[in-house]
Amino acid sequence: MIETNITKMFGLKHPIFSAPMGPFFTRELALAVSEAGGLGVLSNVNIVGTDPVKEHIESLEYLIEHTDRPFGLNILTSRNNRGVKEMVTEIPKIVMKNPKMREQCIYWLTSAGSSKILPSSKPFQELRENSEVKHFHVAPAVWLAQKCVDSKVDGIVCTGGEGGGHQSYERVSTLVLLQQLNKTFPDLPKIACGGFATGEGLSAALSLGAGAIAMGSRFISSKQSEFHEKYKALVPPGKPQDTNLYTGSFGPIRLFKNKYALEHPAPSSKEEMIAYEKSLTIEQMMKDADAYDRVYYGDTDTGAVLLGQSIGVINSIDDVNDIIERIIKEAETAINKNHAMLK
Numbered sequence: 001m002i003e004t005n006i007t008k009m010f011g012l013k014h015p016i017f018s019a020p021m022g023p024f025f026t027r028e029l030a031l032a033v034s035e036a037g038g039l040g041v042l043s044n045v046n047i048v049g050t051d052p053v054k055e056h057i058e059s060l061e062y063l064i065e066h067t068d069r070p071f072g073l074n075i076l077t078s079r080n081n082r083g084v085k086e087m088v089t090e091i092p093k094i095v096m097k098n099p100k101m102r103e104q105c106i107y108w109l110t111s112a113g114s115s116k117i118l119p120s121s122k123p124f125q126e127l128r129e130n131s132e133v134k135h136f137h138v139a140p141a142v143w144l145a146q147k148c149v150d151s152k153v154d155g156i157v158c159t160g161g162e163g164g165g166h167q168s169y170e171r172v173s174t175l176v177l178l179q180q181l182n183k184t185f186p187d188l189p190k191i192a193c194g195g196f197a198t199g200e201g202l203s204a205a206l207s208l209g210a211g212a213i214a215m216g217s218r219f220i221s222s223k224q225s226e227f228h229e230k231y232k233a234l235v236p237p238g239k240p241q242d243t244n245l246y247t248g249s250f251g252p253i254r255l256f257k258n259k260y261a262l263e264h265p266a267p268s269s270k271e272e273m274i275a276y277e278k279s280l281t282i283e284q285m286m287k288d289a290d291a292y293d294r295v296y297y298g299d300t301d302t303g304a305v306l307l308g309q310s311i312g313v314i315n316s317i318d319d320v321n322d323i324i325e326r327i328i329k330e331a332e333t334a335i336n337k338n339h340a341m342l343k
């Protein structure tokens with residue numbers, strides 16, 4: 001057993017979270033991760049034809065019906081995201097009214113926008129005052145972590161540039177970011193994210209001041225994840241070099257280098273990225289949005305395949321329970337090995 005400030009905060013058996021992976025569904029994955037003793041997270045689903053508020057509410061109902069364990073949800077607070085205002089007002093109201101949801105849906109993770117939007121919502125304030133609900137926000141750089149602290153978050157998710165999917169313009173690696181954040185905010189609860197898939201990774205994250213890890217790519221290649229089999233099949237043979245940071249209408253994003261990715265620029269600076277993003281036409285933006293639908297239905301050639309460098313250390317598609325148990329065992333071995341070095 002590994003006990004940390006995060007396992008204690010959320011009443012978890014293991015310091016392992018699933019990372020949110022919108023716009024795709026992660027309901028079954030979240031259920032499996034929570035049931036295995038970690039904390040599963042519902043993604044902000046907004047592929048074409050879905051209503052993000054309705055998807056979250058249906059998933060919340062599904063999870064409380066199928067597990068008694070704690071879980072969480074993600075809201076993308078970007079100005080461009082559909083239904084943000086409704087999500088930060090309507091979902092807290094529903095959770096507040098339902099004692100089982102209020103008890104279990106205790107991890108509210110916001111990302112890709114302002115950390116202030118959720119705590120400014122009156123229904124969320126009421127929920128926070130009357131429950132154990134915690135608010136975390138993704139911080140990919142020290143100056144962004146400061147904004148989270150100013151918004152009075154309960155903790156941060158420290159996501160470095162090697163992670164899969166949506167990224168910040170900052171491109172700081174998880175290794176350096178964790179060391180910076182540990183020095184700057186030593187007492188702030190932290191979840192390390194981006195590049196984790198093994199017990200050695202978990203052990204390193206704990207040494208660097210995090211109380212848990214969150215994993216995206218590792219859980220994509222699990223039996224329970226809702227991702228298409230063709231998507232999962234890219235993970236085990238994948239190498240870190242098979243992914244790269246590109247840009248498009250959704251900002252910086254780490255993608256698997258397929259036909260879709262290679263049609264997008266991979267600029268070397270924040271300024272170049274912003275200039276390209278500003279030049280996009282409505283047609284290009286719509287084409288980008290369609291790429292998520294395409295990959296959802298299995299087109300891993302012209303669809304957007306979001307994956308992190310961690311695919312280089314994932315060797316098989318496994319049951320979520322086995323993934324978590326193996327990581328904990330490996331982490332315990334790594335921690336014991338490190339202790340043995342002390343003379």
Ligand SMILES: Cc1cc2nc3c(=O)[nH]c(=O)nc-3n(C[C@H](O)[C@H](O)[C@H](O)COP(=O)(O)O)c2cc1C
Binds near residue numbers: 112164166215308
């Ligand atoms: C398919 C996919 C979709 C993602 N969508 C989101 C999202 O909706 N919200 C978010 O905060 N992060 C999103 N991310 C980033 C992940 O939450 C996490 O930071 C990343 O997967 C960590 O890197 P790893 O893949 O090496 O574990 C996404 C990542 C992937 C792979």
